[in-house]
Amino acid sequence: MRRLGLMGLLSFLVLAALVPISTSASAFTLICTAKTKTEVAACDTSGYAKVMDNMHWRMYAGHNCTNYAAYRMKAAGVPEPKILMGNARDWAANATKLGYVVDQRPAKGSIAQWSKAASHVAYVEEVGDGYMVLSEDSYTSKTYRRYKVLSTDKWYPESFIHFKDLGESVDPPTPLAQSAVSIGVPKSVSSAMNATVTAKVTTTSAAIPVGTLRIRRGGVTVARVALTEASNGSATVSIPKMKRGTQWISAVFDGGSAVLPATSKSAKLKVTKPPKKVSSITTIAVPSGDVDSESRPRISLSVASQDGRVSTNAISVYVNGKRVAAPVLKKAHRGKVTVVLPALTPGANRISATYWGSKSVKRSYAAVQTIAAVEPTLTTASLVAPTVRAGQAAVVKVNVATKRGVAPVAGEIKATINGVVVASQPAANATNGTLALNIAGISPGSHQVSVSFVGARYQLSSTAPSQKLVVTGATTTAIAGAATVAKGAKASLTIQVLGPQGVGVATGDVQIFDGAKPITTVNLAKAVGGKIVVSLPVLASGAHQLSALFVGTELLEPSTSKTHLLTVSK
Numbered sequence: 001m002r003r004l005g006l007m008g009l010l011s012f013l014v015l016a017a018l019v020p021i022s023t024s025a026s027a028f029t030l031i032c033t034a035k036t037k038t039e040v041a042a043c044d045t046s047g048y049a050k051v052m053d054n055m056h057w058r059m060y061a062g063h064n065c066t067n068y069a070a071y072r073m074k075a076a077g078v079p080e081p082k083i084l085m086g087n088a089r090d091w092a093a094n095a096t097k098l099g100y101v102v103d104q105r106p107a108k109g110s111i112a113q114w115s116k117a118a119s120h121v122a123y124v125e126e127v128g129d130g131y132m133v134l135s136e137d138s139y140t141s142k143t144y145r146r147y148k149v150l151s152t153d154k155w156y157p158e159s160f161i162h163f164k165d166l167g168e169s170v171d172p173p174t175p176l177a178q179s180a181v182s183i184g185v186p187k188s189v190s191s192a193m194n195a196t197v198t199a200k201v202t203t204t205s206a207a208i209p210v211g212t213l214r215i216r217r218g219g220v221t222v223a224r225v226a227l228t229e230a231s232n233g234s235a236t237v238s239i240p241k242m243k244r245g246t247q248w249i250s251a252v253f254d255g256g257s258a259v260l261p262a263t264s265k266s267a268k269l270k271v272t273k274p275p276k277k278v279s280s281i282t283t284i285a286v287p288s289g290d291v292d293s294e295s296r297p298r299i300s301l302s303v304a305s306q307d308g309r310v311s312t313n314a315i316s317v318y319v320n321g322k323r324v325a326a327p328v329l330k331k332a333h334r335g336k337v338t339v340v341l342p343a344l345t346p347g348a349n350r351i352s353a354t355y356w357g358s359k360s361v362k363r364s365y366a367a368v369q370t371i372a373a374v375e376p377t378l379t380t381a382s383l384v385a386p387t388v389r390a391g392q393a394a395v396v397k398v399n400v401a402t403k404r405g406v407a408p409v410a411g412e413i414k415a416t417i418n419g420v421v422v423a424s425q426p427a428a429n430a431t432n433g434t435l436a437l438n439i440a441g442i443s444p445g446s447h448q449v450s451v452s453f454v455g456a457r458y459q460l461s462s463t464a465p466s467q468k469l470v471v472t473g474a475t476t477t478a479i480a481g482a483a484t485v486a487k488g489a490k491a492s493l494t495i496q497v498l499g500p501q502g503v504g505v506a507t508g509d510v511q512i513f514d515g516a517k518p519i520t521t522v523n524l525a526k527a528v529g530g531k532i533v534v535s536l537p538v539l540a541s542g543a544h545q546l547s548a549l550f551v552g553t554e555l556l557e558p559s560t561s562k563t564h565l566l567t568v569s570k
Helices: 006-017 037-043 065-075 088-097
Strands: 029-034 101-103 111-114 120-128 131-138 143-150 159-162 179-184 188-190 195-203 211-217 220-227 234-239 245-253 267-272 280-285 298-305 313-319 322-325 336-340 347-355 369-374 377-383 387-389 394-402 412-417 420-426 434-439 445-454 467-472 476-481 492-498 509-514 517-523 531-535 542-550 564-568
Touching: 029 037, 037 143, 065 088, 065 111, 065 120, 065 131, 088 101, 088 111, 088 120, 088 159, 179 245, 195 211, 195 245, 211 234, 220 234, 280 347, 298 313, 298 347, 377 445, 377 467, 394 412, 394 445, 394 467, 412 434, 420 434, 476 542, 476 564, 492 509, 492 542, 509 531, 517 531
Parallel strands: 188 267, 387 467
Antiparallel strands: 029 143, 101 159, 111 120, 111 159, 120 131, 131 143, 179 195, 195 234, 211 220, 211 245, 245 267, 280 298, 298 336, 313 322, 313 347, 347 369, 377 394, 394 434, 412 420, 412 445, 445 467, 476 492, 492 531, 509 517, 509 542, 542 564
């Protein structure tokens, strides 16, 4: 058998590897293109035009992707491989055998390689965010090209050979996920109705389909919906009324930044003649939250026919089974009417409605709705005694009733001082809404007692005007002084008044008595530790029984000292 010479073998290998590449606008963006050496010299700055007729790394000379790639590596100082690199599709495998890194991370100076889309190699001139600039030569088109390709373009390289990178490699772009669309349509629909179509877009990865979903009748788009992340690929779409007959419905997902487009199979939909009488749905919309029992709440009624026909005739509205209104739907109402209800009984009120139908629309019953009606309450309170001594309990009489005069049987009645609960009783303990709260352990002082009813489910809370409660503290009064004094001299006494917990009193008056006769008065404003010295008027000769009376204040109780015996000499 005849053997091929070296040149014959090389020609066979290279020619077998060369296939056309795409040059469509969707594949990449051309920067410059050249065929002649002069044009190549103007388009390429590497000097390839001068040596393109030479073989580099034993590749086929002239316009040839492998010869150009070999030249760029030779110019970068990469030694000629010990093995023949072969066809472009074989470069990645042969480079791996030689110990070079091959991956999907592009870098300036690396060799881009395709083996599935085409047998081709190119030189990476520049790597940016989501794009790269490549230069290449082609045997098939006899054309040199420099172009920009995006990470989302069809002509994006499959791998990169790192003979000698001139810059850091970057992470490969995230490949777009494959998608599939399924569609659900009713078996039949009246020509007088909008058809409801469901569509679901699924992906081959965790990517969520975001973008436009189109519903088509035949080849015509009849509805659009924007899929968001919240849609999770699902959509329910109403499409316009259609002519009688068989219609073919499909769904098209136009793709997004992370998901490729896809089209569903066509589903058969039979469009029929409208029936003489269609079903209807009646709904009631009630106010959100509770309503005041003394108000007249508004509700909205809606009657929708199966195929959009305007519903007419009467609607009966019921509260707790009793009919309270009967509005009549007219064409101008377009199936909607508002009803003002009478004042509701406190508690849960059941609202129902019946649409009685017409010649073309069937009767329907609304689902029962509930309105909770609450009523105001009135709380009154009074202290049995506005002033009590320390250690003595204060008593507050309380009455709670609704505006109807009904005493709540649930909830709680509380008394607070400075925001602190000091007494409480369940409302159930009251007799006809009246009870007594005992407040004990209150420190001496002036306090504002607030009494409130914490409402039950259908009775609102209420608070009585605050009450002033004074709690007085006990005091002790002591007297001391000389036992004798000379005639005509003024005697002096030391008086001390102590309040709760032995604290000296610095307010209020002290009266000094000689027997039952008051002889002088002193104010404690200048007392130190409740102690003050009192100078007595001149007393007659003889024995005197002296005592001191602290007259008290709003918060301090009066107290009297023991008798002090003073003798005035003759």
